[in-house]
Amino acid sequence: MKKLLFMVLAACAGHYSYAQQKPNVVIIYADDLGYGDLGCYGATKVKTPHIDRLAKEGIRFTNGHTTSATCTPSRFAMLTGKYPWRKSGTGVLPGDAAMIVPVDKPSLATLMQKGGYATALVGKWHLGLGDGRTIDWNGEVRPSPNDVGFDYSFCFPATADRVPTVFLENHTVLGLDKDDPIEVNYRQKVGNDPTGKENPELLKMASSPGQGHNNTIVNGIGRIGFMKGGHKARWTDEELAYAFTERAEKFIEDNRANPFFLYFALSDIHVPRMPGTAFKGQSGLGYRGDAILQMDWTVGRIMQKLQQLGLEKNTIVIFSSDNGPVLDDGYQDGAVTQLNGHKQAGPLRGGKYSAFEGGTRVPWIVRWPAKVKGGQTSDALISQVDLFASFARLTSQPLAADDAPDSFDMLDALTGKDGKGRPWLILQGGALSLVQGSLKYITPSKGPKVAKEVDIELGNDTEPQLYDLKKDIGEQQNIAAQFPEKVKAMAAELERLKAA
Ligand code: NG6
Ligand code: CA
16 A cells, blocks of 8 residues: 555656656748748748747747758758768758668657657658668668657658658558559659650649659659559648648647657648648749648647647747748749749848858747747857757757767757857858858859759859858858958868868
8 A cells, every 4th residue: 555655656746747847849840941931030921820929939040040951951960960961962862762860870869769758750751761772662661760769750751742752651651552562763764654744734733844843743743753553652732731730730649648759840831832722822922822821720730739738838849941942943833923022031142952041041930938938039040950969958868979960059049048059050052151150151162153943042153252141141242352361261160160
């Protein structure tokens, strides 16, 4: 009896209450969302009430960055705490690429697991799958996100515009049909499905000339890469946001009584933008705007779930994006023709793929009512590569010397205690840049100045560029010629940091 009483008391006072104290962590990671795409960051042509509310009840960061101006490298950095340009093969991956997150090193997810969290990935993965041999889409896919720290995963392999257009749940494709096996090929056509190139009349949304996206047609949309089989397993683009949101809600619900870490990687607002029917035509800005509405709805659903379960106060919700904005990224979806004066990058120059701020400076909001006062704006310089060391501190776990080598503990900045953040940060467009305080140095580069197909200034110049971001957030005045010593010092410092 005494023993039983003791156990009950211990359960109440000890483990149980401790578990309740640990904040849940939800990262909602939008795809290709620009600095100017949200109401709380100045957008007036599109409404984002749910995300604006996050900002009102939390901290809105004005100088929050991804490491890179495209998806795969930014996600790699966030999950490993390492700059992607330190490792080759971290560029935008095809859908049949091998997994690039090492299975034998800590990841952000294994860190959270060790810290006592139930962990899940829901949404876009785009970090490769399998070990480099041909992926068996019809059997077990290993390694999958489950092998780098996610107890549960429900994802699609790459991007919505890349085959295979199927969901992977843990190690298995959802809806497999053994009589219709899946095959994927990025070099040549497989199977008899029509392609966008051969049968453009079958497309419900045309792809943009010169950009590809004209291989296998799935759901009336031409994709990058060829696939055969798996017809019942193929998703319908209009249901993507619903499918992911439902899985995310279920994970939260299943783990309501224990600490959880959810990495919710939205497919919105990446191409092909083919939002749910309820959202089509609702923004007046074409499907890109409609996808923003859908994304905002998703955030609302997650917040509603947390509130229903009484978890919304002690859950850290981080909202951000993997890279800057792009309008025409391969499909004629109205993003350009119905732009209506919307400024997707706000005051920033460039966008996705760019070394200018538009490439990597993204919306970034942290909401944690239990610990963080709402309604704050912070100019702290922070990067997604810092989440690793910050969460290590949050969960009281020391990092080994070679774990997450590029991650700084920014927990104080993320919780509003420190308004400065990092002293410096390296950014990756095509060219690398170094930010120190308000100065940004962009390394000389021979690449094209403008990516014509997507109409984005890439920030490439054969001459060094130096900008004072405090005075010139739009990077209009290259002051390199006025401060040659500064340029020299920053170039040398960047080389030193790269070698470190
Ligand atoms: C590019 C695709 C673009 C998009 C991007 C990846 C072409 C011409 N363009 O290569 O449509 O899929 O890769 O986007 O193929 S990201 O957000 O995942 O980095
Ligand atoms: Ca992206």
